[in-house]
Amino acid sequence: MAVVPTPNPNGMPQTAAWRTRFRREWREWLLFVLFVFPNLFLFGVFNYWPLVYNFYLSFVDWNFLRADILWVGFRNYERVFTSNKFYEILWNTVVFSVSSFIFTLILGLAIALLLNQRLQGRNLVRAVVFSPTMLSGAAIAVIWTYIFDPRYGLLSEILGFVGLPSPNWLTSTFWAMPALIIVYVWKNMGYSVIIFLAGLQTISKDLYDAARVDGANAWERFVHVTLPGLRPIVFFLSVTTVLQSFQAFDIIRVMTAGGPANATNTLIYHLYELGFVSFNAGQAGVIAVVLFIIMFTLTVIQFRFMDQSDHGER
Amino acid sequence: MNKLLTRRELLKGALAGGSFALLAACGAAPQAPPAPAATPAPAAPATEAPAVIGQTGSTVEITYWGSFSGALGEAEQAMVNNFNSSQSDVKLNYEYQGSYEETAQKYAAALRAGTIPDVVLLSDVWWFGFYLAEAISPLDDLAAKAGIDFADYEPVLLNEGVRKGVHYWIPFARSTPLFYYNKEMWAEAGLPDRAPATWAEFGEWAPKLMGDNRVAFSHPNGASYVAWLFQGVTWQHGGRYSTPEFEMTMLDPNTVRAGEFYGATTNTLKWANLSADLNQDFIGGATASMLASTGGLAGITKAAKFEVGVGFLPEETNFGCPTGGSGLAIPSAAPDEKKLAAMQFIKFATDENGSSTWSRSTGYMPVNVKAVQSADMQAFFAENPNFRTAVEQLPKTRAQDAARVFVPNGDQIIGRGLERILVNGEPAERAFAVVNKELEDAAEPVIRDLQAREG
Known part of the structure; x- marks a missing residue:
């Protein structure tokens, strides 16, 4: 590569300066393309192309096996949108996601506030709180299936200890969804705790001191100093938590398989059922x-x- | 300056190299071998692999996709080992693929990717879809070459895999439901040591079997195939899921009556519940009885700390009991010499000896008539009368209704409807009206494909 002489903007004719600038910009642009290409290419192949192809699939009648793919226009949409089941499933999804989001954030913040204190052994507790996030969803689901068992499960023992009967968690249309939400929140809360903790540590001590001097009590300090300081964290977590909860699949697949009677069937699980059990590519699309x-x-x-x-x- | 340049160049070089490697990798993809050649590589190149029979000193290596794990998986692996050591023409590799559902899903994906196995285990609700898609081979010629006589098979089981007089699906791990009961609890309740003859009789017994943390009877949930067990109950009440021509009959008064009976067991009579893990509840003593597959007989007997009793399904106005389980099929796209090698294995797995061994180690039906009559099997029956019960019930069974086995996801559609009745206490007629509509919609493409395939 030839070394480009340092241009002198005053002593050079304008066209030459322009050419040099163009060449440099072009080079930078090439460098930019080289940098982004590998990533963009992988995104294209594994994200954008399936996305586009999925739009196409939603207009066809195809079972993955047949050689011919039939174009059926909006019929798949009509089928899906006129079935009560779809609205039932949409509602389940909203209930699951909104509850998971609210509980993950509130409990996450509460625990983070607690662990932000100078307590003995708090590093150990932090690790314990975070550990479910690292575990495999399927493994957790199997274990919780046993915990929820109304006859020999750990939870029924605990409830029995305080004199409460255990609900039929996973076989009741009323309790199955709360059971899934409990497991989901338990598994994912650790992540929000860690992020909240990081957020709490960025809030300047001076603000708390100033609030104290002004006579603010603990609650007022929380509302007027901590919460505003955590605002960007809350936004970040709400985006990630909601998007993640829409994609929750493993625990549903293992614990309830969408049942009983569709009570825990969510959009993503229904997508799996339509696509990979019914082989109905169109409606899954x-x-x-x-x-x-x-x-x-x-x-x-x-x-x-x-x-x-x-x-x-x- | 010099330093900066070097670093830039290094970066550029690395990036360019990376991109080209990626491009090269992509460029190579379309040149991948076409579907048939992409089957798992044989030990020797395919061109050199001679026909299985008649030549010695060379081995055809084939892959078998199955769904058995745990105790059943051990029995399956033992069978594969025996096959491999019994001859030197074929080397079979057993690859566990997950549940029946997962095996079928992987097979469907494999068909697109062109990396198919040479033998595949497909359950009662899956094989037909692959038949419609012409993804499984007609087996009559292969069977003749491999020396299989179809007259040796239990006709009830064999005929389910026949379309237009051609065999596509050979019965292997076939089962029927049985009435399982806990003999200890039966004795405590002062009941005769047998399964109830009718549901009415069981209705009289049930209150005596109830206890703290215990019900008299448990249903599995939809995911554990409640629609398979209810198939028998529907027939017992004189109803059915559908006609063979795919006319859905969930609203037939007798089908609805069967649904009402099922609903009553959990909602008004309250001697039954819906179990999240049926076998475990039975083994653990949380329920006194259940309907479950013969395929679990060996495992349940071994795991239970009490004596397990089994009997025919109870009757209502009729007797009714479906067959179930899985059979073996050969992918259409497999190369001919591998198809023949695969057929050799199917023969081994379902002949008198294979069928008898498999049946004794698992509880699945002996699919071979000779196996039932064999000395080994008879001696085994004498020692394990429960296994005999399953075989004695077999002639009274019949193939399931099209709605459950030929409609995609039909089993789960019916299962979810049953859950609404069992758990929510919804009237059977209302729940089944929804099921009927869903079945009709799901059957539409099947009816069209069937027309195209069979005329």
């Missing part, structure tokens, strides 16, 4: 499109919200 639209909309709303609040703070 429709559900994937619905999921995509929901998640895309949520992400856009959340990012807008985040931008606004950032501006507000500055």
Whole structure:
């Protein structure tokens, strides 16, 4: 590679300067392409192309096996949107995601506040709280299936100790969803605890001291110092938690398989059922499109919200 | 300056190298061998692999995809080992793929990817879809070459895998439901040591079997195939899921009556519940009885700390009991010499000796008539009368309704409806109206494909 002589903007004709600049920009652009290409290529192959192909699949009648793929227009959409089951499943998904989101954030924050104190053995407790996040969802689901058993499960023992009867957690249409939410929150809360802890440590001590001097009590300090300081963390966690909960599959597959009577059937599980049990590529495609639209909309709303609040703070 | 340049160049070089490696990898993909050649590589190149029979000194290596793990998996592996040591023409590799459902899913994916096995185990609810897609071979010629006589097979089981007079699916791990009961609890309740003859009789017995943390009877959930067991109960009440021509009959008064009976067991009579893990509840003493597959007989007998009793399914207005389980099929795209090698294995697994060994170690039905009559099997029956019960019930069984076995996900559609009745106490008619509609929608493409396939 030839060494480009340092240009002298004053002593050089304009065209030559322009050419040098163009060449440099072109080089930088090439470098940029080289940098992003490997990533973009992988994204294209594994994310964007399946996304586009899925839109196509939602308009066809195909079972993965047949050689011919029939174009059926909007019939798959009509089938899905006119069935009560779809709305039942959509509602389940909303209940699961909203509850998981609320409990993960509230409990996560509460535990983070506790672990932010100077307590003995808090590093150990932090590790314990975080550990379920690292475990395999399927393994956790199997263990919790035993814990929930109304006859010989650990939870029924504990409830029995305080004189309460154990519900039929996984075989009752009322309790199956709460059971899944408990497991999901238990598994994922550790992550939000760690992020909240990191957030709490970025809040300047001076602010607390100033609040104290002004006579604020603990609750007032929490509301007026801690919470505003955690705002970006709350936004970050709400995006990740909601998006993740929409994709929860492993514990549902293992613990309830969407049952009993569709009580725990969520969009992602229904997508699996339609696609990989019924081999109905078209209707599974429709559900994937619905999921995509929901998640895309949520992400856009959340990012807008985040931008606004950032501006507000500055 | 010099230093900066070096670092940039290094980065550029690395990036360019990385991208090209990636491009090269992609460029190579379309040149991958076409589907048939992409089957798991044989020990010797395919061109050199001679026909299985008639030549010695060379081995055809084939792959078998199955769904057995745990005790059943050990029995399966033992069978594969015996096959491999019994001859030197074929070397069979057993690859466990997960449940019946997962095996079928992987097979479907393998068909797209062109990396198929040479023998595949498909359950009662899966083989038909692959037949419609022409993804499994007709077996009559292969069977003749391998020396299989179809007259040796239990006709009830064999005929389920026949379409238009051609065999596609050979019975292997076939089962029927049985009535399982806990003999200790039966004795405590002062009941005769047998399964109830009718549901009415069981209704009289059930209150005596109830206890703290214990019910008289448990149903499995939808995921554990409640729709398979209810198939028999529907027939017992004179109903059915559908006609063979895919007309859905979930709203037939007798089918609804059977649904109401099932609902009553958990909602009004309250002697039954829905179990999240049926076999475990039975073994652990949380339920006194259940309907469950013969395939679990060996495992349950071994795990239970009490004596296990089994009997025919109870009757209502009729007797009714479906067959179930899985059979073996050969992918259409497998190379001919591998198909023949695969057929050799199917013969080994289902002949008098193979069927008898498999049946004795698992509890699955002996699919071979000669196996039932064999001295080994008769001696085994004398020692284990429970296994004899399963075989004696076999002639009274019949193939399941199209709605459950030929409609994609039909089993789960019916299962979910039953859960609504069993758990939510919904009226059977309302729950089955939803099921009927869902079955009709799901059957639509099957009816069309069937028309195209069979005319």
